[in-house]
Amino acid sequence: MSLPVSKEAIVGEGVAKGATETRRVTRLIRLPEVQHRVGLGRSTIYRWISEGKFPKPVPLGGYSVAWAEDEVEAWIATRLK
Template sequence: MGEAIDPAAPEPRKVPRLIRLPEVKHRVGLGRSTIYRWMAEGRFPKPVQLGGYAVAWVEEDVENWIETVRS
């Protein structure tokens, strides 16, 4: 049968999904230069460093930015 749920158990942590530049460009409809310029101006979310020169954006940050722009 099923296991009993322990109400005192901590909630599982949600691991943020990371997306790379090609997907970011596709979702927001902007080019690389515009994205990086707007990041420098504080108008676009900054990526997280993956190691070396590799970066990715937190998907939720990009989605929130899209919703803000649409408003």
């Protein structure tokens, strides 16, 4: 038997009344998308990760990883400056 759950508990954090900022959700992107965005190959990306030159991926479970889209975008922005 389950207990009643509030809508805020299901959705996540409640939104304060009068809040004007939009809440940005971090999207995770997989290696092919990262390669497309940065124009680098798999080997270069992983080598630069080990050298501290590229954002580290987030483990998803098993052997699956993904990158936070905002970290990749920030890395691209620093390269363009």
